[in-house]
Amino acid sequence: xxxxxxxxxxxxxxxxxxxxxxxxxxxxxxxxxxxxxxxxxxxxxxxxxxxxxxxxxxxxxxxxxxxxxxxxxxxxxxxxxxxxxxxxxxxxxxxxxxxxxxxxxxxxxxxxxxxxxxxxxxxxxxxxxxxxxxxxxxxxxxxxxxxxxxxxxxxxxxxxxxxxxxxxxxxxxxxxxxxxxxxxxxxxxxxxxxxxxxxxxxxxxxxxxxxxxxxxxxxxxxxxxxxxxxxxxxxxxxxxxxxxxx
Numbered sequence: 192x193x194x195x196x197x198x199x200x201x202x203x204x205x206x207x208x209x210x211x212x213x214x215x216x217x218x219x220x221x222x223x224x225x226x227x228x229x230x231x232x233x234x235x236x237x238x239x240x241x242x243x244x245x246x247x248x249x250x251x252x253x254x255x256x257x258x259x260x261x262x263x264x265x266x267x268x269x270x271x272x273x274x275x276x277x278x279x280x281x282x283x284x285x286x287x288x289x290x291x292x293x294x295x296x297x298x299x300x301x302x303x304x305x306x307x308x309x310x311x312x313x314x315x316x317x318x319x320x321x322x323x324x325x326x327x328x329x330x331x332x333x334x335x336x337x338x339x340x341x342x343x344x345x346x347x348x349x350x351x352x353x354x355x356x357x358x359x360x361x362x363x364x365x366x367x368x369x370x371x372x373x374x375x376x377x378x379x380x381x382x383x384x385x386x387x388x389x390x391x392x393x394x395x396x397x398x399x400x401x402x403x404x405x406x407x408x409x410x411x412x413x414x415x416x417x418x419x420x421x422x423x424x425x426x427x428x429x430x431x432x433x434x435x436x437x
Contacts, residue, residue, distance in 0.1 A: 192207050192208065192219065192222070193205065193206060193207065193219055193222035193223055193226060194207050194244075195226050197236075198378075198381070199382070199385060200235065200236065200237050200238070200381070200382065200384070200385025200386070201230075201236060201237060201238040201239065201240060201378075201381035201382070201384065201385050202226070202229075202230040202233070202236050202238075202239050202240070203240045203241075203242070203378075203381075204223060204226045204227070204230075204239065204240070204241045204242075205242055205243070205244055206219065206223070206241070206242070206243045206244060206248070206249055207243075207244040207245075208244070209244045209245030209247065211250070211253070212245075212247045212249070212250035212291075212292060213243045213244060213245070213247050213248065213249040213250060214249065214250045214251060214252065214253040214254070215249055215251065215252055215253060215271065215296065216253045216256055217256055217270040218270075220270035220271050220273065220274040221270050221273070221274075223241070223274050223277075224270075224273055224274040224277040226239075227239060227274075227277050227278060227281055227285070228277055228281075230283060231281050231282065231283040234389065236283060237283065237284070237381075237384045237385045237386075237387060237389055237392060238283065238284045238285070238286060238380070238381035238384040238385060239281070239283055239284070239285045239286070239381075240285075240286045240287075240288060240374075240377045240378065240381050241285065241286070241287050241288070241304070242287070242288040242289075242290075242373070242374050242377065243289070243290065243291070245291075246290050246291045246371075247290060247291035247292050248287070248288075248289040248290060248291060248292060248293040248297050248313070249292070249293065249294065249296070249297035250292050250294045250295075250297070251294035251295025251296050251297050251318075252271055252295055252296055254431065254434055257322070257422065257427075257431060258431050260422055269327075269415065269418075271296055271327070271328075272327065272328065272411065272415060274300075275296075275299075275300060275303060275327075275328045275329070275411065276411065278300065278303040278304060279303055279329075279400075279404070279407065279408070279411075282393040282394075282396050282397055283392075283393060283396075284305045284306070284384055284392065284396060285303075285304040285305055285306075286304065286305065286306040286307070286308070286377045286380050286381055287300075287301060287304050287306070287307045287308070287377070288307075288308050288309075288373035288374040288376065288377035289301075289307060289308070289309040289310070289313050289355075289364070289373055290309070290310040290312070290313055290370065290371070290373055290374075291310070291312065291313060291314075292313070292314055293309070293313055293314070293315045293316075294315075294316050294317070294318065295316075295317055295318060295319070296327070296328055297315075298315045298316065298317050298346070298363075299317065299326065299327065299328035299329075299330040299333075299334070300328060301315075301363060301364065302328070302329075302330060302333035302334060302337055302363075303328070303329075303333070305396065306365045306377075306380055307363070307364040307365050307366075308364070308365060308366050308367075308368050308372075308373040308374075308376040308377050308380075309355040309358060309359075309364045309366075309367055309368070309373055310355060310367075310368060310369065310370040310371060310372065310373045311354075311355050311356065311367050311368070311369060311370055312355070312370050313354075313355040313358075313367075313373075314352050314353070314354065314355075315346075315352070315353040315354075315355075315358050315363065316346075316350060316351070316352045316353070317330070317346055317347055317350060318350050319347065319350075320347070320348060320350060321350055321430065322427060322430045322431065322434075323421060323424055323425075323426030323427035323428075323429065323430045324418060324421045324422060324427055325414060325417050325418050325421050326347045326414060327414050327415075327418050328411070328414075329407045329408070329410040329411040329414065330343075330347060330414075331347070331410055331413075331414060332403075332406055332407055332409075332410035333407060333410070334346060334347060336403060337362055337363065338361050338362060338363060339361075342361050355367040
């Protein structure tokens with residue numbers, strides 16, 4: 192579930208499914224998208240904070256959801272990508288506080304927010320190729336754009352694991368902090384943003400995104416088509432079956 196708390200000038204969205212390491216289901220993606228949209232439309236809100244419950248950000252997409260989509264003869268649009276599009280279209284600054292695991296979309300969504308604080312023991316990883324899939328969330332463009340093509344290949348093709356210190360060094364996150372302090376840092380940043388003129392803040396974010404926004408949207412569409420094909424592939428079905436036996 193997604194817990195929402197309205198604070199003074201900002202909104203906190205908490206991913207709360209600790210028994211599954213906050214793996215994201217279709218309903219959770221929808222709730223996140225709704226929470227971001229509602230906060231962005233609220234004239235009293237200058238920032239949105241997203242974090243995970245139980246010392247974990249998110250283990251990524253729920254594998255049972257992938258399995259259902261892989262065998263669905265009439266697949267529905269991806270709720271995860273709909274959430275990413277909501278982040279892409281959000282003019283209100285978004286801050287993420289990460290602890291523990293940030294897997295799959297838990298890493299790629301960071302490329303669509305403005306500020307990220309992570310506890311030192313946080314680990315970042317994408318495993319799309321290992322699952323017989325391709326990267327999503329427009330990460331084939333945003334990751335090389337943010338990190339450079341070599342480091343993007345390490346993450347997206349090799350599936351390397353990054354520590355929080357390494358993630359900060361290459362610009363995937365804003366800052367590595369002591370474990371348990373990421374959310375406090377995020378709240379402090381949100382409180383600072385809450386004091387600024389809302390119109391100027393949102394206009395500035397729009398201008399910062401404008402140079403590459405069309406390119407990112409095109410990447411999202413390209414990936415969407417190929418991801419759907421790969422999700423129905425023998426490679427993906429075999430990988431998901433192996434994961435189910437672990």
